[in-house]
Amino acid sequence: MASHGILLVDKPAGLTSHDVVARVRRAFGTRKVGHAGTLDPMATGLLVIGIEGATRLLTYVVGADKTYTATIRLGARTSTDDAEGQIIDIADGERWASVDDAAVMAGIRGLTGSISQVPSSVSAIKVGGKRAYDLVRAGESVELAARPVTVSRFEVLAQRREDGFLELDVIVDCSSGTYIRALARDLGDGLGVGGHLTALRRTRVGGFAVTDAVGVDALDGAVTLAPAEAAARVMPVLHVTADEARDLRHGKRLSGQSGRLDAPAVAAVDPAGDLVGVVEARGHDIKSVMNMPEVQA
The missing domain is CATH 3.30.2350.10 (Pseudouridine synthase)
Structure with missing residues (x-):
């Protein structure tokens, strides 16, 4: 099974961003790969790549400075x-x-x-x-x-x-x-x-640096960032209990808890350190607006 996380790649000149995505697909054995922000063929440097369920995080990376x-x-x-x-x-x-x-x-x-x-x-x-x-x-x-x-x-x-x-x-x-x-x-x-x-x-790109990236010739066996770690680089983190994590994953709101949030988009992380998803305030409640696939034991 393909890794489920964020991969940082140092794109060389001459390749398109799509070329890099294609190489990552082959290296990780999955079609579910995307990137957060195109680089022209003449440009080099950091591409933030999402693999499998972590592609859902790319929406929140694209807007980073x-x-x-x-x-x-x-x-x-x-x-x-x-x-x-x-x-x-x-x-x-x-x-x-x-x-x-x-x-x-x-x-x-x-x-x-x-x-x-x-x-x-x-x-x-x-x-x-x-x-x-x-x-x-x-x-x-x-x-x-x-x-x-x-x-x-x-x-x-x-x-x-x-x-x-x-x-x-x-x-x-x-x-x-x-x-x-x-x-x-x-x-x-x-x-x-x-x-x-x-x-x-x-x-x-946001909290991601090219110094942590791998080259396109080192994709086989490259280590990805876990979704929770990657999310923490682009937004604040809210630590939730196991019960709260279950409720958020099932679409339930955390009633009257919006005061716990200090930004429009916040990463909810469960006691095991796994990313539950991205949450936001809805009135006085906290609601998940993006859920990650649950980690299989």
């Missing part, structure tokens, strides 16, 4: 806002005249905090039931609506001037739904020289 390291090349725009696309504009010397370190830092400050961001047109967002990137590849023009995101850290780690371009190695902490390609594009546009992403690595 994330950390990325990236390289932004200023001085050129591409059709995809990253190095995979065609170069559509290169800044000449005149456009570089006002781009000094102070201007770059001011541009970064303007893209930090609560901002409105237009996602890249080659994103996986659906437009009329189709992925935006599929429409773009089919030659259609795609206009995506701006959406609010939060960039809590946008920091330059190193910079290099090469062949008429300025490359910035950056680290970004951001809310779910933030596009790092769009940050590169908007920074370049704001400076008047254009910009795109040349490297991207996701190092954290």
Whole structure:
């Protein structure tokens, strides 16, 4: 029987997130595998994979904040806002005249905090039931609506001037739904020289870190996180008695107990350390909104 838990995988460049899911399915002998948040083929880093019943937890992982390291090349725009696309504009010397370190830092400050961001047109967002990137590849023009995101850290780690371009190695902490390609594009546009992403690595998703992940060549026999441990990394924990666990699993409410919750979604864990499910307040009661399959002895 396949493991029942969360697997952290360090995706290499060149593979799609779906490719990684397919490899996990083969390694664990189950079709019931999903992931919390796609990475582009050019990107590397953390994929949070759910196996068997733990796929139910992925809904609560998708919205977690994330950390990325990236390289932004200023001085050129591409059709995809990253190095995979065609170069559509290169800044000449005149456009570089006002781009000094102070201007770059001011541009970064303007893209930090609560901002409105237009996602890249080659994103996986659906437009009329189709992925935006599929429409773009089919030659259609795609206009995506701006959406609010939060960039809590946008920091330059190193910079290099090469062949008429300025490359910035950056680290970004951001809310779910933030596009790092769009940050590169908007920074370049704001400076008047254009910009795109040349490297991207996701190092954290909520309480999960890439340093704890396994490579795609080490999936056979890889150890998964138990659902209770995984849930504790993305939400508070409520320890319940055996009787309370039974009631929650059977769809009953814990009457008058909502004061025990300190967040909208909380992981209920039974005395054996198993995840009962995710609970929330309903009036004065506690109700399970997602039950995990019971562990078989």
